Amino acid sequence: MHEPRRGRLTVYLGAAPGVGKTYAMLGEARRRGERGTDVVVGYVETHGRPHTTAQVQGLEVVPRRELVHRGTTFTEMDTDAVIARRPEVVCVDELAHSNVPGSRHEKRAEDIEQIRRAGIDVITTVNIQHLESLNDEVERITGVKQRETVPDEVVRTADQIQLVDMSPDALRRRMAHGNIYQADNIDASLTSYFRVGNLTALRELALLWLADRVDDALDDYRRAHRIDHPWPTKERIVVAVTGGAESETLLRRGARLAQRAAGSELLAVHVISTDGLAVPDDRRVAKVQQLVDSLGGSLHSVVGEDVPTSVVDFATGANATMIVVGVSRHGRLRRLFAGTTGDRVAQLAGSVDVHLVTHDQSARAGRPRWYLSPLSRTRQYAGLLLGLLLPVLLTVVLDHFHEPDQLPLDVLLFLALTVLVALVGGLVPALLAAVLGFVLMNWFFTPPLNRITVAEPENLVALLVFVAVAVAVATVVDRASRRAADAVRARAEAATLGALSRSVLTGTDTADAVVTRLRETFGQDAVSLLERTAAGWTVLASSGGPCASHPDDGDTKVTVDDDHLLVLCGSPLRASDRRVLEAFGVQTGLVLEYRRLRRREEEAAALEGAEATSTAVLRAVSHDLRTPLATMRASVDGLVSGSLDAADRAELVASVDSSTEQLERLIDNLLDLSRIQSGLMRPALTPRSLDEVLPLAVAGHGPGLVSLEVDEDAPLVLTDAGLLERVVANLVGNAVRLSGGEPVRVLAHVLAETVEVLVVDRGPGVPPAQRERMFEPFQRLDDSSPGGLGLGLAVARGLAESVGGSLAAEDTPGGGLTMVLTLPRALP
Structure with a gap:
């Protein structure tokens, strides 16, 4: 059983009132009617505009429904009558309209939804300022809050959207000619809502909103038709960055490629591996973020097990046209057996172009030192001690209770001992325990006894398997310990850096707050912020009591900039803490920069006010003082002449009095402005x-x-x-x-x-x-x-x-x- 057909929705979207949405809607209705389509008008509001009224002529109009509210009769669209008439298409004006209380639905959009469920196509109109998501923006632009709004989803999911646009000057001319509002409202509208700036901003909002809708429609089409390969609608350059030193080279090359085509986008993608072993340098990633922002692009972080696959998946999802990757930094041996990221990206990219960029860091990757353990020195020493003692003790115990053909049990016990040593001391002590266990089992428990040789091949295989399994288990345990240590450190760093980020965004931190948080985070006795001056170092802020008045007095130092240092007094910090410590240095620099900017802003405001005041004083002196002085001079000359009668003399005296009063008022204002300029009065x-x-x-x-x-x-x-x-x-x-x-x-x-x-x-x-x-x-x-x-x-x-x-x-x-x-x- 088939579901009933749902009516299509066509929306005429207007950039501003009066651009001709209703006229365009009715014109479409007339064209469909001429082609034989059954079209009716469910509701239309002509606002008395003659051209719009003429468009209604010849179209069937469904009578409106009358409603009485608070003693006044209103008319609304009769939804039931429209559905009973069952036309193919119905025109309904003003999608965002709120119905009179007492109607079946609160909003006209709900009436339209009911009509569409009945299988009737709907053509409607709406202005951009009535969209819910843009309501606040429109109020900030025009100063008018729109009380009638419609959810964006109603318009965004329409089957067709037609933008009705008009330049601000043309719309204002239409308004001045009386084609939109009545004559008594024209002047007020042109000087308020219909100003050029308002109309331009509304037009831009409409174009941007519709552009997003077009992108969404393209993405929906590609998903619906299962189109996995990108469509080059415009250039999108994806740059794969690692946070390494070569990232800046790749980004600048990608930016140059993006600049060759108008409207291109620059997208940087940083893949975070899910194995937890590759820990990116946060400082370098932050620098990459700053560079991407300065180049007008955007940085995206994605999580994936395989870096090339993640990069290609991101590029395909972003509908990219090119991927920029760098030449591998790995050595020849690894490139020979494992391949390179660039090669794999090129294999997986399909129709997306791949641009391989050389850089100074290629084939310069540092070699990881496997023997370095994240465990503390105490645990490493304890592991070495256990790796030497436990195999010997186990040998003594097994030798006392040893039975013939007990070698498999001995192997399992020595393997358990090796795992225990790995849990305590890490990889190196576990390897020591495995080798020592191999030697002891060979000497004491493998025939012939007390000799290095092994008589039975299966015993040799058992011993070799023991060593291999012990090494593998020790390696896994060591990696697990590294991951656990990294996770704990990352959690602590994330919490600390998150708090720092919040303080940066709010801009409420002070130097005292930063040094206090720094002392609490690292458990220091005291922390001081020092500033270099001509007379030496001075303390700007401190926490925990006096710490240091000179950089040489502290235990740990962090450079903020050329003239500022953070000095910590207390237990020395580990090398792994330097990253968070550097973040505190950056935060301190931001606090000091905010302080400098606020001070400069206050100075600039004072200078700007003084300049404006000085300019006003000069202009007033050259203009406003001259007029009353000229009047007084002419009046005094007339009075001195002595040839005037009493009436003329009285008129001149009145002129002198009026000009004197005006001059006194101007001088008072000028004196106030002079005080403002000198800073004595604001x-x-x-x-x-x-x-x-x-x-x-x-x-x-x-x-x-x-x-x-x-x-x-x-x-x-x-x-x-x-x-x-x-x-x-x-x-x-x-x-x-x-x-x-x-x-x-x-x-x-x-x-x-x-x-x-x-x-x-x-x-x-x-x-x-x-x-x-x-x-x-x-x-x-x-x-x-x-x-x-x-x-x-x-x-x-x-x-x-x-x-x-x-x-x-x-x-x-x-x-x-x-x-x-x-x-x-x-x-x-």
């Missing part, structure tokens, strides 16, 4: 309400010239009220002068972390190429801006930056200029 950054500051800034202009539109519920901003008032006053004054009688609008736009004060005029505007010049002093931008925009805006930007804000210019839709003053929101 701007008083406090939470302030725009509803308190902006009315003062726009005061003094005639009725109808300025429209202040600030919501009383707007959040507080962190600023200096006096300086903010001066910035806005400059902007409004320039806007009024350029608007030609048109009212200037002052708006407040609330974003996630900032608040934007917009000063919108309908003047001649400024070409984009000249907008940065108008913030420079003494710039009037030729005839395109009569009256000048330069000096006032230069002062405004300088003051805005001194209080932690920023000032920029944008086009006003329909003509004019919009000044955008961005201020940080005050934290709750």
Whole structure:
């Protein structure tokens, strides 16, 4: 019995509202209808757009279902009616829509799922900002939190996804022409959500999300059709690294190969052997990670028994086009019998190209010293002693109770003794016990007795098998002890390095915390961090009491950098502890670097503030002081002339009084800025309400010239009220002068972390190429801006930056200029 057919899902994905998703969906419905397909419209929202409404004409529309919620009647898609109608295809707009309470399903996506289960194909629409995974990103970009979202999986698993895209400028033109929203909403939308930066970011999100979906679809297709060989959709270079000195050579060669084709990826793979014997050098692996990051690639660690197989499996899974491996570092004998990694990778790679790179480390592998044991000296000495004594004691005991034809039992007892010695002292004592046991059994228990010769061949075979088994067992026991020691050491190192990594990521460690952790980890009496100065060595931090004031005073030293040392006082450390000790040195260097960076950041911030203040002072002196002084000079000249009547004299006196008041206010601000520049005073950054500051800034202009539109519920901003008032006053004054009688609008736009004060005029505007010049002093931008925009805006930007804000210019839709003053929101 066959399962019922499941309807296909086609999604028209929009980069932003208004790009034409619904129009495209209806166009597809009309094309299918013309080809004879039974198509209906289950739900469509035209938003009053004439072109979209025209697309609905001629299509069958299923009547909507009416629902009453809180005394208001709403309409939703009638899912049952659509299923009862049983068309071949149904168009359902707004996939992320939340249904009115009382509906069968909470989300429209669930209605669509029910329709698809009935075997009906669905064409739907959704905007990129409604995807659940991108909701936070969209809010940070636009300042608007989307309340209606849909899980990514619903869209990602669609049978077909069509991206409906449009350039930001084209979309803004469509908005300005009234093709998206009503006329009374156009200005607000263009200056808030539909700004060029917002639209560009949303467009990039849509393209990146869809690119990931295309990669997923390609991987699904390859898995479904069991395609194991890579498809060269784009260049992916896999570099096999060991952590050795040759890794840097291989990575740089791989990076050069990746740079030859646009869009290539560099992937480094490090295989961790499962035998537990090959322990990579963490410092070298860390250097490899840093180099990969600097080359723009990514490092991947995989676990595998066979290195060539693991490398090829990773490359195939990553759809790689080339594998870069190095020439073997092993000697000729091993290469002759065991082959090389490069040769085996080439044999297993199939259609993947293999690039073999020579390097200085080839055939220079160090020879392992088998006789070195990871056990302590005490256990090794005890093993040697037992290896000499136990065979002799066992011989004495067996000689006392020896029976003829008892050699097999003797062999087993001596073998057990050899295993015991191996457990205690490792490989060398066990070999000693095996050889000594062979000699003693030959002399005392193998006919002819008390002679080295062996009369019976089977006895000789038994003795030789004993030696071989004893050597094999001792080797296995020794390897097991090495693995156990490595595992314990690796566990301890992993725990310590993990704690260090967490402290590095959080950035909360101090020098005192590092030396304290170092003393506790290695059980030292005391630890000191020394710094080299012109007067000698000084102690920056210490733990456990006074340790050393000079490097020669300590028992163990770790170099942090050229001017800093860690000095440990206590029991000497083992050589195996040096790796973790070096990690502490790196951690200490990071802590010191963080300290230096914080200090430099504070100095840079102070210098930047002083520079901004100095610039603002100079611009204000050259611009704002000149106007009141000229007015006062003209008024005084008129008063001195003595030829004026009483009314004219009173008007001139009033001008002098007004100019004096303005001059006093400017001088007070300049004195404050001068104190800021000298470091004696900083701007008083406090939470302030725009509803308190902006009315003062726009005061003094005639009725109808300025429209202040600030919501009383707007959040507080962190600023200096006096300086903010001066910035806005400059902007409004320039806007009024350029608007030609048109009212200037002052708006407040609330974003996630900032608040934007917009000063919108309908003047001649400024070409984009000249907008940065108008913030420079003494710039009037030729005839395109009569009256000048330069000096006032230069002062405004300088003051805005001194209080932690920023000032920029944008086009006003329909003509004019919009000044955008961005201020940080005050934290709750």
